[in-house]
Amino acid sequence: MKDPEPNDPWLTSEHDFPESASLPERLRYLVGFAILAPSGHNTQPWLFAIGSQGLALLADRSRALPVVDPEDRELIMSCGAALFHLTVAMRHYRMEPGVTLFPDESDLDLLARVEVAGVYDPTLEEERLFMAIKKRHTNRCPFLDQPVPDLELDSLRAAAESSGARLDLFSDDNSKSALASLIATGDRIQARNKHFRRELAAWLRPNRSYRSDGIPGYAMGVGDMKSRLGPFVVRTFDWGDGQAAKDEQLAAGSPVLAVLSTDGDDHRSWLQAGMALDHVLLLAADYGIQASYLNQPIEVAELRRELVSIVGETRYPQIVLRMGYGTEDRRTPRRPASHVVVRE
Structure with a gap:
C-alpha cells in the first residue's frame, strides 16, 4: 500500500484508503481529507482524538486569533468546515457518519464526536462533493465578468x-x-488597530516558507520579494x-x-x-x-x-x-494529519 500521508496533504490519494485496516487507521486516513477544509488565516485550529469506536473533534485554542476573533466564532466555524469535510469523506468510503455535536456541555473544546453508524450508499451528489474537496480553495484574485446561473x-x-x-x-x-x-x-x-496588524502579520508567510500553515504571499498575488517584506509592512504601517x-x-x-x-x-x-x-x-x-x-x-x-x-x-x-469564476490559483499549505491527530 502507498504511504497514505504524503508530505503535501493535498496529494492524498483517494485510492489509498486502508479498507481492511482497523477503524482507527481508517479514521486517521479520513482525517487527511478533513484537514483540507478552509480556516481563518489558514490557522487550521483543529485536533482529532481517535479512539477504538470513533473520533472526537477538538478546538485547538492555541491557534486562536484573539484580536480579530475574540469569541472564537470563526475558529469554531473552521472546525465545522473540517467536520463537514470528514463526513463527506466517510460517506464516499461507505461509512455512515454518526455525529453528536457538543456531547459534553462542560467541555466546550470538545466540538463533536463522530462514530460509524453503519454502511452507507452515497448518492451521486455526495460523490460529487467528495470529488470537489481537492478542487476547493480560496481565490483572492479578481473574478471574471461572468454571471453565475x-x-x-x-x-x-x-x-x-x-x-x-x-x-x-x-x-x-x-x-x-x-x-x-x-x-x-x-x-x-x-x-x-496595531494589535490587529501584529496578529495578521504573525500568520503571513513568505512564498518559500517551510511552514505548513498561515497565508503565503502567493495567495494574495504577491511575488517572492514582497512576500518576505509583507509581515514587516503589515505590522508597521x-x-x-x-x-x-x-x-x-x-x-x-x-x-x-x-x-x-x-x-x-x-x-x-x-x-x-x-x-x-x-x-x-x-x-x-x-x-x-x-x-x-x-x-x-x-x-x-x-x-x-x-x-x-x-x-x-x-x-x-x-x-x-x-x-x-476565475483562473486557477495555488492552494495554501496544510499541516499533515500526524500534526493534528491525538489519542483519546
Missing part, C-alpha cells in the same frame, strides 16, 4: 439551508455597492485606505456577494454555520465557482449590526463571501 445559485441556497443556515445572495449593483462599502469601512477600522480601495473594487466587481447567517449566535450555531459554509463551498467548487472571504463587516461589531439590516433582524450574519 440562477439555477446554481438556487442550489447553493438549498445547500446552506439543508445544513442549518441561510445564504443570501446579492448580484445587483446597489446591494453589492452597499456591502462593498461596509467591507471597505471594516478594512480602515481594522488596519488602525496603517495600510487601511489602500486595502479598503482594493477590497471595495474587488467586492463590487464580483458577480455575487453572499452572506451566510444563522438563527442563533452561540457555539452550536457557529459549528453548524461552518458545516453549512463548507457544504456551499464544495458544491460551488463542483460547479466551477470560486470564492473568497470578505468578513470585515462581521469581525467589526458595529458593522455587523449594520449587516443585520441587510439579512434581517432575526438573523445572525456569520460570514461574507464573494463568488464567481
Whole structure:
C-alpha cells in the first residue's frame, strides 16, 4: 500500500484508503481529507482524538486569533468546515457518519464526536462533493465578468439551508455597492488597530516558507520579494485606505456577494454555520465557482449590526463571501494529519 500521508496533504490519494485496516487507521486516513477544509488565516485550529469506536473533534485554542476573533466564532466555524469535510469523506468510503455535536456541555473544546453508524450508499451528489474537496480553495484574485446561473445559485441556497443556515445572495449593483462599502469601512477600522496588524502579520508567510500553515504571499498575488517584506509592512504601517480601495473594487466587481447567517449566535450555531459554509463551498467548487472571504463587516461589531439590516433582524450574519469564476490559483499549505491527530 502507498504511504497514505504524503508530505503535501493535498496529494492524498483517494485510492489509498486502508479498507481492511482497523477503524482507527481508517479514521486517521479520513482525517487527511478533513484537514483540507478552509480556516481563518489558514490557522487550521483543529485536533482529532481517535479512539477504538470513533473520533472526537477538538478546538485547538492555541491557534486562536484573539484580536480579530475574540469569541472564537470563526475558529469554531473552521472546525465545522473540517467536520463537514470528514463526513463527506466517510460517506464516499461507505461509512455512515454518526455525529453528536457538543456531547459534553462542560467541555466546550470538545466540538463533536463522530462514530460509524453503519454502511452507507452515497448518492451521486455526495460523490460529487467528495470529488470537489481537492478542487476547493480560496481565490483572492479578481473574478471574471461572468454571471453565475440562477439555477446554481438556487442550489447553493438549498445547500446552506439543508445544513442549518441561510445564504443570501446579492448580484445587483446597489446591494453589492452597499456591502462593498461596509467591507471597505471594516478594512480602515481594522488596519488602525496595531494589535490587529501584529496578529495578521504573525500568520503571513513568505512564498518559500517551510511552514505548513498561515497565508503565503502567493495567495494574495504577491511575488517572492514582497512576500518576505509583507509581515514587516503589515505590522508597521496603517495600510487601511489602500486595502479598503482594493477590497471595495474587488467586492463590487464580483458577480455575487453572499452572506451566510444563522438563527442563533452561540457555539452550536457557529459549528453548524461552518458545516453549512463548507457544504456551499464544495458544491460551488463542483460547479466551477470560486470564492473568497470578505468578513470585515462581521469581525467589526458595529458593522455587523449594520449587516443585520441587510439579512434581517432575526438573523445572525456569520460570514461574507464573494463568488464567481476565475483562473486557477495555488492552494495554501496544510499541516499533515500526524500534526493534528491525538489519542483519546
